[in-house]
Amino acid sequence: xxxxxPGRLGRRDFLTxxxxxxxxxxxxxxxxxxxxxxxYASTALPPNLEPHMQGLDIWQQRKPxxxxxxxxVDESLxxxxxxxxxWEQRSPTEYVFRLRRGVRFHGGKELDAEDVKYTYDRVxxxxxxxxxxxxxxxxxxxxxxxxxxxxxxxxPAATFLINLGGKYNGVIPKxxxxxxxxxxxxxxxxxxxxxxxxxxxxxxxLKRHAAYWGPTKPALEGIVFQAIPDESSIVAGLRTGQVTMxxxxxxxxxxxxxxxxxxxxxxxxxxxxVVLDLAGDTEPTSKPEVRQAIxxxxxxQAILQIAGVGLGQRLGVxxxxxxxxxxxxxxxxxxxxxxxxARALLPKAGYPGRVAMTIRNIVGFPALAAALxxxxxxxxxxxxxxRVETVDGGVWIKDWIVPQSPPTMNEWGGFVDPDQAFxxxxxxxxxxxxxRRWNNKKADELLDAGRATLERAKRKxxxxxxxxxxxxxxxxxxxxxxxxxxxxxxxxxxxxxxxTGFLYGLxxxxx
Numbered sequence: 001x002x003x004x005x006p007g008r009l010g011r012r013d014f015l016t017x018x019x020x021x022x023x024x025x026x027x028x029x030x031x032x033x034x035x036x037x038x039x040y041a042s043t044a045l046p047p048n049l050e051p052h053m054q055g056l057d058i059w060q061q062r063k064p065x066x067x068x069x070x071x072x073v074d075e076s077l078x079x080x081x082x083x084x085x086x087w088e089q090r091s092p093t094e095y096v097f098r099l100r101r102g103v104r105f106h107g108g109k110e111l112d113a114e115d116v117k118y119t120y121d122r123v124x125x126x127x128x129x130x131x132x133x134x135x136x137x138x139x140x141x142x143x144x145x146x147x148x149x150x151x152x153x154x155x156p157a158a159t160f161l162i163n164l165g166g167k168y169n170g171v172i173p174k175x176x177x178x179x180x181x182x183x184x185x186x187x188x189x190x191x192x193x194x195x196x197x198x199x200x201x202x203x204x205x206l207k208r209h210a211a212y213w214g215p216t217k218p219a220l221e222g223i224v225f226q227a228i229p230d231e232s233s234i235v236a237g238l239r240t241g242q243v244t245m246x247x248x249x250x251x252x253x254x255x256x257x258x259x260x261x262x263x264x265x266x267x268x269x270x271x272x273x274v275v276l277d278l279a280g281d282t283e284p285t286s287k288p289e290v291r292q293a294i295x296x297x298x299x300x301q302a303i304l305q306i307a308g309v310g311l312g313q314r315l316g317v318x319x320x321x322x323x324x325x326x327x328x329x330x331x332x333x334x335x336x337x338x339x340x341x342a343r344a345l346l347p348k349a350g351y352p353g354r355v356a357m358t359i360r361n362i363v364g365f366p367a368l369a370a371a372l373x374x375x376x377x378x379x380x381x382x383x384x385x386x387r388v389e390t391v392d393g394g395v396w397i398k399d400w401i402v403p404q405s406p407p408t409m410n411e412w413g414g415f416v417d418p419d420q421a422f423x424x425x426x427x428x429x430x431x432x433x434x435x436r437r438w439n440n441k442k443a444d445e446l447l448d449a450g451r452a453t454l455e456r457a458k459r460k461x462x463x464x465x466x467x468x469x470x471x472x473x474x475x476x477x478x479x480x481x482x483x484x485x486x487x488x489x490x491x492x493x494x495x496x497x498x499x500t501g502f503l504y505g506l507x508x509x510x511x
Contacts, residue, residue, distance in 0.1 A: 035219075035220075035221050035511075036219075036220055036221055036510070036511035037220065037221055037222040037223065037224060038220055038222075038223050038224070038244045038245060038492070038506070038509065038511060039223075039224045039226055039242065039243050039244045039245070040223060040224065040225050040226065040243075040244065040245045040246065040506075041225075041226045041227075041228045041234045041237055041238075041243040041245075041246040042058065042225065042226075042227065042228070042234075042246065042247065043227070043228065043229050043230070043231060043234070043249075044058055044227055044229070045058065045200050045201070045202075045203070045204055045225060045227045046058050046059035046062070046200065046204075047200050048184040048185065048200065049066075049183065049184060049185060049186070049187045049195065049198060049204075050183050050184050051063065051067050051168075051169070051170030051172060051183060051187070051189070052119075052122055052123050052128060052129040052131065052168055052169070052170065052177075052183075053128065053129055053130070053168075054130075055130055055131070055167055055168060057413075057414070057501065060167045060414070060502060061247075061501055061502050061503050062204065062225060062503055063167070063170060063502070064191065064502050064503060064504045064507070065191050065192060065193045065206060065223065065503060065506060065507060066170075066187050066189045066191045066193060066194065066195060066206070067169075067170030067171065067172075067187070067189035067190070067191055068082050068083050068170070068171060068189060068190045068191050069082055069083065069164060069165045069166075069169045069170060069171060070082060070083050070084040070097055070116065070164050070165070070171070071084065071161050071162075071164040071165035072165045072504075073162060073165045073416050073500075075496070075498055075499065075504075076324070077271075077321075077322060077324060077416045077417070077499065079161035079162050079164070079165060082165070083099060083100055083103060083111060083116070083171055083190065084097040084098065084099060084100070085098050085099065085100045086098050087161075092153075092156035092454065093139075093152060093153040093154070093155065093156060094150065094151070094152055094153070095150070095151045095153075095160070095161075096144070096148060096149075096150045096151075097116070097148070097149050097150075097151070098147060098148055099111060099112070099113060099116065099147040099148070099149070100213060101147060102213055103190050103213040104190065104211045104213065105172075105173050105188050105189065105190055106187070106188055106189060106190070106194035106195075106209055107173070107188050108211075109173050111171070111190060112146045112147065113143040113144070113145065113146055113147060113148060113149040114143055114146075114174045115171055115172065115173050115174050116141075116149045116171055117141045117142075117143050117149060117174075118172070118173075118174040118175070119169070119170070119171045119172050120135065120138070120141055120151075120164075120169070121141060122177060123135060123168055123169055124136070124138055128180075129168050130168060131166055131167070131168020131169065133424070134159075134163040134166050134168065134420075135163060136154075137153045137154055137155060137157040137160060138151055138152070138153060138154075139152045139153055139154045140152045155452070156452060156454055157451065157452075158417075158419065158450070158451060158452070158453060158454050158459055159417050159419045159420065159451070162416060162417050162420070163420075167414065167502075170189060171189070171190060172188055172189065173188055176188050185198055190209075190212075190213065191209065191212075191507075192208065192209050192212045192214070192217070192218040192507050193206035193207060193208060193209055193218060193222075193223060193507075194206065194207055194209050195207075196222070201227065202226075202227055203224055203225060203226050203227060204224075204225040205222065205223075205224050205225075206222055206223040206224075206225075207221070207222045208220060208221055208222060216508055218507060218508065219494075219508065219509065219510035219511075220506075220509060220510065220511065223506065226243070228243075231248060231249070231250050231253040232253065232256075234246045234248075234253070235253055235256050235257050235260075235487075238257055238260065238263055238487055238488075238489070239260055239262070241262075241489065244488060244489050244491075244492060244511075245486065245487070245488035245489070245492055245495075246486070246487055246488070247484065247485065247486050247501070248485040248486075248487065249367075249485075250366065250367075251308055251309035251310075251311040251367070251482075251485065252309060254267075254311065254485040254487065255309065255311075257487035258487070260487075262489070262490065263487050263488065263489065263490070264487070264488055264489075264490050264492070265485070265486065265487045265488075266484070266485075266486040266487075266488075266495070266497060267311060267483045267484070267485055267486075268483060268484045268486075268497040268499070269313060269319075269320045269321045269323075269481065269483060269484070269499060270319065270321045270413065270481060270482060270483060270484045270499055270500070270501060271319050271321035271322055271413050271414065271415060271416065271481075271499045271500050271501075272319060272321070272411060272412065272413030272414075272481060272482055272501070273315060273318075273319040273411070273412055273413065273478050273479075273480070273481045273482075274307070274308070274312075274367065274368065274371065274409075274410075274411045274478075274479045274480055274481070274482060275409075275410050275411070275412065275476050275477060275478050275479060276294070276298075276359070276375065276407065276408075276409060276410075276476070276477040276479060277405070277407065277408050277409075277410050277435075277436055277475075277476045277477075278291055278294070278407045278436060278474070278475050278476060278477065279405060279406050279407055279436060279437060280436055280437040280438045280439060280475055281437040281439075282406055282407075282437075284349065284351060284355050284356075284357055284384075285357065285407055287349035287350070287351075288349075288473050289345040289346065289348045289349035290345070290346065290349045290351070290355065290384075291473060291474050291475065291477075292334055292342075292345055292472075292473070292474065293341075293342040293343070293345040293346055293349075293382060293384070294342075294379065294382075294384065294474070294477060295334040295335075295471075295474045295477050296334055296336075296337065296338045296339070296341050296342040296345070296382070297337065297339055297342040297378050297379050297381065297382035297384065298337065298375060298378050298379075298477065298479070299337050299374065299378055300314055300335075300337075300479055300480060301314060302374050302378075303371050303374045303375065303479050303480060304479070304480040306370060306371070306373075306374050307367050307368070307370040307371035307374070307479075307480070308367060308480050308482050308483075311482065311483050311485060312480045312481050312482040312483050313480060313481045313483065314329055314480055315329055315478050315480060315481045316328065316329030316330075316331070316332040316335060316467065316471060316478065317332065317466075317467040317470050317471060317478055318418065318421060318467060318478075319413070319478075319481040320481055321481065321499035321500075322415070322416070322417075322418070322421075322499075324460075325417075325418050325460065325463055326467075327464055327467045327468075332467060332468060332471035333468070333471050333472050334471055334472065334474060335471065337378075339381050339382050342382040343382055343383050346382075346383060346384075353383075354383045354384070354385055355383060355384045355385065356384075356385050356387070357379075357384060357385070357386055357387070357407060358386070358387045358388075358389050358406050358407065359372065359375065359376075359386050359387075359388055359389070359406070359407045359408070359409065360388075360389045360390075360391060360396070360405065360406050360407065360408040360409065361388055361389065361390045361391075361408075361409050362390075362391060362392070362393060362396045362408070362409065362410075363390060363391065363392045363393065364392075364393065365409070365411065367411070367482065368409040368410070368411060369409075371409065371479060372388055372409065376388065389406070396408070400435060403433065403434075403435045403436075403437065405435070405436075411482075413500070413501070414500055414501075416499075416500065418450065418459075418463040418466070419447075419450055419451050422447055422450075422463075422466060423447045423450075423451060426438055426440070426443055426447065426470075426475070427443070427444050427447045427448075428440075428441075428444055431444065431447075431448065432447070436475045436476060438473075438475040440469070440473065440475070442469060443466065443469055443470075446462055446463075446465055446466050446469070447466065449462050450462040450463055450466065484497045484499075484501055491511050492509060492511060493509065493510050493511070494508055494509050494510055495509050
């Protein structure tokens with residue numbers, strides 16, 4: 001569905017084949033101009049290039065240009081073949097993948113099934129990869145022949161294919177990881193670009209992979225990811241033409257770039273969402289009535305306008321970038337501000353007078369900090385007095401893992417399926433982590449059913465129930481979904497944002 005607002009991009013039309021399972025490529029590629037180098041500025045670069053060990057967004061955004069998986073997740077958040085030409089599901093727990101022929105790694109080796117087995121066995125080792133949890137359902141991986149590999153699962157899993165395309169994966173040649181240090185600074189993937197130079201403090205230089213397997217070849221000769229610590233300096237670089245393209249985390253910087261006549265800008269929905277996470281075992285938010293009162297007291301549109309400068313979208317539970325799953329906020333309870341009803345709920349929770357609570361803020365997230373004055377004022381009107389506690393990221397991580405966090409401002413994203421968004425975070429232990437200590441047995445039952453149910457329509461019904469339950473008893477209060485914000489020279493053609501923020505769209509850009 002196209003969004004008619006200026007600066008937003010609609011969905012690309014895709015070519016499909018092989019019974020609906022062929023990898024999609026943009027139309028009109030034969031007319032692309034070749035050559036040129038694009039300079040992409042950001043405030044930081046990844047500390048290393050390890051494909052399986054780190055999940056930092058600053059790396060994951062760039063990784064699809066270098067590494068590929070059996071499966072990729074397209075702009076509609078659907079699993080599509082990538083290095084696998086097709087697959088067969090022989091039973092609920094057996095999948096057989098037929099690999100593309102003629103695929104070559106950046107070092108020249110041709111891809112085979114041993115490389116695939118080696119890669120996914122490495123990722124599902126929890127001593128190696130934080131992504132192992134996504135692949136726990138795999139019982140064994142078998143090489144059937146040089147171009148055929150079989151995955152056998154412990155049990156049916158609705159997200160198996162999606163997880164094969166997850167961010168911690170990336171097929172590498174058998175043995176390429178060596179003693180675990182080789183891939184920190186040297187990348188060996190099959191993607192349209194290879195790494196020519198890497199200095200984590202300065203720049204990451206990519207060069208076109210001349211032997212790239214796909215019918216569409218990269219038009220750019222190279223991409224330079226340049227580290228410029230301050231976003232105002234990035235805007236200055238765009239003005240002078242020294243920077244070709246940038247993505248902004250600051251809505252204010254994006255607004256400045258949007259006012260520059262020589263630039264074009266893109267604003268697109270994302271799978272990210274800003275939330276106020278509550279605590280189910282800490283007074284006063286251990287009481288469901290208090291949680292409901294907080295939800296009813298908040299003016300979420302005002303928070304979007306002030307914290308997000310209006311460059312985002314109001315949401316109910318799931319972000320609008322997950323449009324196939326997200327319920328409209330208008331269909332969920334406790335979404336409209338109602339201060340009188342909020343006040344009336346507090347005595348039912350055992351608080352006849354004013355209520356005191358703490359909200360934690362994390363250093364280094366200006367949009368989260370900007371939301372707090374609105375939240376504090378809103379809650380004061382509803383007889384809830386807030387003390388803001390600011391901590392650094394290390395304290396937040398420690399308390400989150402334990403878990404023992406108080407109510408905390410957070411921003412989440414990168415999930416492409418509701419199981420990824422909900423199960424680990426909200427299911428009680430041992431099935432999940434239940435970071436907010438909700439301990440909701442009904443939610444556990446629904447989340448288990450959603451993971452085990454394979455039929456898409458039935459899964460949608462289950463996750464609609466989960467979203468209603470989370471709105472009725474809001475252990476987390478979604479506030480808004482920040483848009484993806486890009487600015488670039490008008491010479492940049494063919495870029496389309498991916499809802500995760502990952503830079504799939506740079507693969508086929510031309511100048």
